[in-house]
Amino acid sequence: MKRRDFNTLLLSGLAAGASGVPNLWHDGMAYAQTEGGGLTALLTPEPPMLVLPLNQQQPTIVAGSKIYEGLLNFDFDLNPIPQLAESWEISDDGLTYTFHLQQAARWHDGTPFTADDVVFSCQVMLMELHPRARGNFERCESITALDAHTVQFVLKEPFAPFLKAFEAGSAPISPKHIYEGTDYANNPANDHPIGTGPFMFKEWVRGSHIHLVANPDYYVDGQPGLTEIFFRIVPDAASRSVALESGEAQLSSWNDVEMFDVDRLASLPHLAKTSQGYEFFSPLLWYEPNLRREPFNDLRFRKAMMHLLDKSFIVERIMFNQAKAATGPLCSTTPFYEGDVPDYAKDAEAAAALLDDMGLAPDADGIRARISFLVVPAGEMWTRLAEYFRQAMAAGGIEVTLVSTDMAGWGQAVSNWDFDMTNNLLYQNADPALGVARSYISSNIRQGVLFTNTEGYENPEVDRLFAEAAVALDPAERQRLYSEVQKILVAELPVLWVAEQQYPTLYDNRLTDVIVTGTGVNGNFATARYA
Amino acid sequence: MSQFLKTFLRRPAGAVGLTLLVLVAAMAIFAPLIYPASPWEMSGIPFSRPGENGMLMGADTLGRDIAAGVVHGARVSIVIGIASTLTALLIGVTLGCIAGYAGGMVDGAIVRFTEIFQTIPNFVLAILLVAILTPSIGTIILAIGLVSWPPLARLTRAQVRSVSTREFVQAARCQGQSTLSVVVRHVLPNAVSPIIVLGAMTVAAAILIEAALSFMGLGDPNFMSWGYMIGAGRTVIRQAWWMSVFPGLAILTTVIAINLVGEALNDALNPRISRA
Numbered sequence: 077m078k079r080r081d082f083n084t085l086l087l088s089g090l091a092a093g094a095s096g097v098p099n100l101w102h103d104g105m106a107y108a109q110t111e112g113g114g115l116t117a118l119l120t121p122e123p124p125m126l127v128l129p130l131n132q133q134q135p136t137i138v139a140g141s142k143i144y145e146g147l148l149n150f151d152f153d154l155n156p157i158p159q160l161a162e163s164w165e166i167s168d169d170g171l172t173y174t175f176h177l178q179q180a181a182r183w184h185d186g187t188p189f190t191a192d193d194v195v196f197s198c199q200v201m202l203m204e205l206h207p208r209a210r211g212n213f214e215r216c217e218s219i220t221a222l223d224a225h226t227v228q229f230v231l232k233e234p235f236a237p238f239l240k241a242f243e244a245g246s247a248p249i250s251p252k253h254i255y256e257g258t259d260y261a262n263n264p265a266n267d268h269p270i271g272t273g274p275f276m277f278k279e280w281v282r283g284s285h286i287h288l289v290a291n292p293d294y295y296v297d298g299q300p301g302l303t304e305i306f307f308r309i310v311p312d313a314a315s316r317s318v319a320l321e322s323g324e325a326q327l328s329s330w331n332d333v334e335m336f337d338v339d340r341l342a343s344l345p346h347l348a349k350t351s352q353g354y355e356f357f358s359p360l361l362w363y364e365p366n367l368r369r370e371p372f373n374d375l376r377f378r379k380a381m382m383h384l385l386d387k388s389f390i391v392e393r394i395m396f397n398q399a400k401a402a403t404g405p406l407c408s409t410t411p412f413y414e415g416d417v418p419d420y421a422k423d424a425e426a427a428a429a430l431l432d433d434m435g436l437a438p439d440a441d442g443i444r445a446r447i448s449f450l451v452v453p454a455g456e457m458w459t460r461l462a463e464y465f466r467q468a469m470a471a472g473g474i475e476v477t478l479v480s481t482d483m484a485g486w487g488q489a490v491s492n493w494d495f496d497m498t499n500n501l502l503y504q505n506a507d508p509a510l511g512v513a514r515s516y517i518s519s520n521i522r523q524g525v526l527f528t529n530t531e532g533y534e535n536p537e538v539d540r541l542f543a544e545a546a547v548a549l550d551p552a553e554r555q556r557l558y559s560e561v562q563k564i565l566v567a568e569l570p571v572l573w574v575a576e577q578q579y580p581t582l583y584d585n586r587l588t589d590v591i592v593t594g595t596g597v598n599g600n601f602a603t604a605r606y607a
Numbered sequence: 608m609s610q611f612l613k614t615f616l617r618r619p620a621g622a623v624g625l626t627l628l629v630l631v632a633a634m635a636i637f638a639p640l641i642y643p644a645s646p647w648e649m650s651g652i653p654f655s656r657p658g659e660n661g662m663l664m665g666a667d668t669l670g671r672d673i674a675a676g677v678v679h680g681a682r683v684s685i686v687i688g689i690a691s692t693l694t695a696l697l698i699g700v701t702l703g704c705i706a707g708y709a710g711g712m713v714d715g716a717i718v719r720f721t722e723i724f725q726t727i728p729n730f731v732l733a734i735l736l737v738a739i740l741t742p743s744i745g746t747i748i749l750a751i752g753l754v755s756w757p758p759l760a761r762l763t764r765a766q767v768r769s770v771s772t773r774e775f776v777q778a779a780r781c782q783g784q785s786t787l788s789v790v791v792r793h794v795l796p797n798a799v800s801p802i803i804v805l806g807a808m809t810v811a812a813a814i815l816i817e818a819a820l821s822f823m824g825l826g827d828p829n830f831m832s833w834g835y836m837i838g839a840g841r842t843v844i845r846q847a848w849w850m851s852v853f854p855g856l857a858i859l860t861t862v863i864a865i866n867l868v869g870e871a872l873n874d875a876l877n878p879r880i881s882r883a
Contacts, residue, residue: 313842314845334842336668336842336843393653393668393669393670394669451828459828460668460669463647463828464669466647467645478828480743480824
């Protein structure tokens with residue numbers, strides 16, 4: 077007997093024995109999985125809302141992506157696959173993108189989905205609300221509906237990764253008939269979000285759970301495979317582990333489970349683990365020096381620091397193998413990755429030689445340089461990274477003083493360039509032009525804005541290569557340009573890349589086809605079902 | 608003096624407390640000799656159990672020796688305990704003396720001011736101060752001192768009030784001694800016993816506040832402290848109990864020791880308790 081059947085039996089038995097009314101308990105057991113196949117997933121922390129166009133925080137996307145959809149999704153190799161767009165064509169000059177939309181798609185209130193919704197979303201609503209979408213659709217000369225189910229985007233100049241802009245989290249399509257001409261943030265529909273996705277909003281009990289039910293009119297036959305989804309909000313990490321362990325929850329993603337607990341849970345007989353499904357995001361972790369300050373403006377000092385760091389220690393002991401050592405500015409899962417770059421192995425002697433060469437001789441206490449490090453106040457891993465950095469640098473005679481702050485203070489200090497060193501982690505968003513160039517091009521040195529070129533790196537050659545690669549249409553040409561820029565960056569070390577974070581998704585192994593695309597749990601779960 | 612020591616040591620609380628306290632103090636003083644390497648050194652094998660791989664109390668998630676942390680942590684706890692108590696004493700005794708000796712309006716104003724502080728929960732105010740001033744050993748001492756002075760001020764005020772009405776104080780005033788001299792040379796020495804006892808208890812409370820602050824991640828990140836160790840080990844308590852248990856025991860021992868010493872001091876300094 078399967079565990080879920082057993083549980084059902086046990087519960088009905090208990091209920092029958094206790095009250096004589098078997099169904100009473102079934103209704104009360106909101107989280108138990110129903111016979112048709114409901115899913116209880118963990119969600120951390122509780123999102124502020126579910127309306128994807130208005131909010132793009134991680135938990136909002138995880139839950140909201142089941143309700144809202146984009147025109148496209150992406151497979152594990154980041155090739156586009158259909159979602160709301162059935163098919164698409166790109167003109168030879170790379171300027172005109174034509175999308176043919178799903179004919180059968182309807183909004184959850186029954187209104188048919190049309191090209192006007194796409195035009196309204198991309199031209200009006202997202203331009204106002206979604207910073208990343210604005211960056212992409214600003215490149216458009218025009219966005220027009222050719223007929224009820226055809227949309228055409230015409231670009232001002234070619235932009236190679238333009239298709240990547242149509243992923244659900246990057247450009248969620250919203251209903252024109254509900255939002256047009258309204259105050260988006262205060263639209264009453266925000267409490268009951270309406271999308272085109274395979275799951276419809278049912279109920280949200282704040283602090284407890286979000287309940288979605290299957291969309292019976294979904295435009296793909298036989299989907300969704302699940303009858304309902306509960307997103308349970310459990311604030312404590314240890315309780316989340318217990319929920320997975322006991323079978324109370326059947327899915328965890330992103331940071332739901334503490335890294336050191338992942339392997340233990342993955343080894344349980346009823347759970348499976350995958351690190352696939354984060355290819356679209358590909359987070360890269362690095363140590364960031366402030367290149368405006370001494371001694372970080374000297375390449376020899378940055379090289380010495382890199383030689384003092386042991387990436388495998390960080391991967392194994394701080395990230396508990398939920399990561400992979402990074403080689404440069406691109407994750408190995410990001411398109412146009414170049415692996416043939418200089419390697420900075422842990423080598424204390426090489427570091428000492430570089431520091432000697434700079435004239436930084438050890439003083440009476442054996443100290444060559446004193447620097448401070450701004451600890452990222454985002455949890456255990458970040459504190460350990462800072463503590464490791466201090467110990468690793470001490471081995472080379474660099475004394476590091478750790479500075480604590482709160483999240484607002486960190487954002488303030490880093491975006492206003494008031495730091496010596498810190499850590500940073502950025503998503504690559506499936507293309508170097510979307511998620512990598514922003515950290516190194518000099519036009520993106522913007523005081524007061526986080527996740528820009530905060531280290532202050534300037535190199536005209538790098539600027540030129542990134543600019544050319546973004547508009548080049550031939551993939552081979554893009555590869556050549558990106559390979560070249562990666563080699564330059566690794567030689568010049570604007571930041572010290574250490575690890576590609578690989579988030580684990582843990583799920584009940586009776587579930588199949590849950591993680592089927594490069595957007596993983598941020599996908600719509602239409603295919604997920606119980607085997 | 609020998610009479611005092613005899614009374615102190617004759618109490619079991621005094622003897623036990625003092626022994627434990629001397630042990631902890633020895634740990635703090637000789638830490639660099641017992642564990643010459645930094646307690647942050649990530650040299651061991653992570654998750655080693657107590658006794659494994661030559662580590663008496665095991666290792667933490669990064670392979671740092673828990674025993675080294677406990678020994679070095681004693682320094683931070685004791686330094687913070689004593690320094691913040693001295694800060695509290697400085698504020699509390701000064702205000703208490705002024706209020707108790709001056710009386711009248713000044714007394715009323717100071718007592719009201721003290722009450723404002725007493726209505727705010729200690730720990731919440733300490734968190735707030737440390738968060739605003741950015742966590743470092745100096746700001747932690749200051750914050751704990753600032754939240755610990757009111758009981759000292761009230762006690763001092765009461766003591767000073769009762770002592771300052773005695774004949775010998777009036778005699779000193781009649782001789783024309785300055786107010787400062789009267790207070791410092793005649794009033795305070797005769798009011799000091801209960802303040803010493805309360806001061807000892809304040810040290811214990813300060814160590815606990817520091818541990819709680821570090822546990823919450825508001826400690827000085829450059830000093831290994833017991834509260835920090837418990838905070839860092841808390842998340843892995845199911846896999847590695849030793850990471851939080853040993854520093855916890857260290858806090859427990861130290862606080863008990865100081866409380867026992869305080870108790871015995873109270874008895875030894877109290878003239879009404881029989882010395883038979």
